Amino acid sequence: MGETFTVLKGCLEMEVGGKGKCRTLRAGESVHVPAGVHHSFHNPSDEWVTFTSENRPAGQFEQFIRGLFGLAIDGKVNDEGMPTNLLHLALLLKKADTTLVGLPPIVQKLLVNTLVQIAQRLGTERSLVKYWDNTNSKDA
Helix, strand or coil: CEEEEEEEECEEEEEECCCCCEEEEECCCEEEEECCCCEEEECCCCCCCEEEEEEECCCCHHHHHHHHHHHHHCCCECCCCCECCHHHHHHHHHHHCCCCCCCCHHHHHHHHHHHHHHHHHHCCCHHHHHHHCCCCCCCC
16 A cells, blocks of 8 residues: 655656655656655656656545646646645545645644535535546546
């Protein structure tokens, strides 16, 4: 269980297991991050990087990614790519089963679960369904 990153082109800087534990992956290199282990990644250059990320078990991670990209395309994210609507953010974090760096996990879990309950009561998830609804696609 966990996430495996594989660089196809360019380089990807990975921080795995805590602050300062960095490694740069180049084309053809991979790193496996066990479930529950802190990690982050970014492109350290001005060049494009292409990589894959495989999540096992996948759960609802695809919906998380589709939701983030959909909100970005619709201009509903900030400069860092995070949803500007806290209820959208909470719903997507719950789907990804992930935690953000910088906030104690227990506090974040309590906050996210509370926001998800509010979002569910307000029907906020309906505004995200269009991003992961494949009923209109050729593949469905």
